[in-house]
Amino acid sequence: MKGAVEQLSVFLENRRGRLHEVTKILANAKVSIHSIELVEAGDFGILRLLTGDITLAKNILETNGISTKITPVIIIEIEDNIGCIDRVIEVLGEMDIQYIYTVNSQNIGAFVIKVDEENMEEAIKTLKDNKVKLLDEI
């Protein structure tokens, strides 16, 4: 989908060393990790990654028996002024935002936003109409 970016979600059991196993597999496969977000929920967690070659990342993890899913998300550049996040949230209005996390690169800050997949297209259009800057990658 134009305007959306593919994010890789990884199911992780909450046990010692498991996160390292996943990062190791990706490092060995020379997959670059652009952003990493770990959500924990008791005995399991979800690792959300923005990576270089996402198809390779998914395949290599699945070969190692790790459950993954590719989800479309929107990356929005954060302008360095007060109220910019408020404006984006306002633009999205009634849409169901499922989660948000922030990411940084050398020059810019951004946040990754996930809305209901049914509303994805509408969200992207609304954001663009309101001149919110969407990024293709981070």
Add this chain to the structure above:
Amino acid sequence: MIWSKAEIAPREEIEATQVARLQETARRVYAINPFYKKKFDELGILPEDIKSIEDVRKLPFTRKQDLRDHYPFGLFCVPMSEVVRIHSSSGTTGKPTVVGYNKHDMDVWGEVMARVYAMSGADSNDIVHNGYGYGLFTGGLGFHYGAEHVGATVVPASGGFTDRQLMLMRDFGATILACTPSFALHLAEVAAKAGSDFRKDYKLKAGIFGAEPTSKGLKEEVAKAWGIKYHEVYGLSEIIGPGVSCSCEYSDRLHIFEDHFLAEIIDPKTGEPLPDGERGELVITTLTKQALPIIRYRTGDITSITKEPCKCGRTHARMESIVGRADDMLIVNGVNVYPSQVEHVIANSEGVTLNYQIVADKKGHLDKLEILVEVSDDIMMDSVGDLEKIKKDIQADLLNNLYINASVKLVEPGSIERSMGKAVRVVDKRR
């Protein structure tokens, strides 16, 4: 169609027949077989002490091990000159169990299997495609002679050669399919390669399936795949083979042919009888078998029995489709739990696989049950809420259906310990 008047006899008549035949069976085994004589004597019981149906409880149990211990013919009660047929279990765990039939027994078997066919709507106009394996296993020949008994045309296809079997089914116009449910599903899957309207090439109207544990989901799948009525048959070689009970057109419970088999439900741990409707181990006494009569055989199968009237008019009691094996039973805070029941709940849950493990442990004085379930590879979700929901739904289903309070833990695919390729189902840390 109801094959025999015995199937619609009033309750009192059924029980009068059972008492008379039980007395006769007890007399015979006591007089003829040293194994039974010894067991009766140890309990201080004589065949004359049997005066009512309830008195069967005074008799000793017979177990699979007893048949193995007297391998091959030690429990037979007729001279070998009278025995006309031998069947045997596969014996994957030690010596096989061997069973024998005399001419009279073959007639009994033909009779009960004829009832099975009639229950499935078959008569002499039908063509029965028999996909049960022929050989030492009782399935093939049991279904074969039953079909001949009702005068149907039987095609002795046996197992394997799927494409060839489908060709025969099409060309001969088979109307009744007899085979294991998994093979029936396999046949349908292969047949469907010819196109989604493949059923028009077949004339099947009913199937008689059994010989393996079957979930409700699989039954529905088989019935839907072929567009036919599913009749479930139950039996075991130690008792006679297929033909102990079968489901009619109105109910998914199986009518037990009570004039030939006396069924009890007991608590598998204590051996005490359980009331109608309660689940426990099925114990069967043969009432008319001569070559190998069996007293109170512990089937190891878990089911319940009801004597409530059935719409079909048959008065024979009905048993539930087998819900599990007594050997697998766990008692958790006083509640009996069978892995198959847990499996049934998991099978109906989305986002998880059928690879699960039940872990029983102690927390203080109480038992606690944890169920590990592998998430499926393809429906892995991105939302913690969705995953938590899967967990909570399974927990709620376990509580509502099995009355057990278990915590469910979602684990990664392939992470549950495997033994011979199958996930290890039960880990009891209380032992």
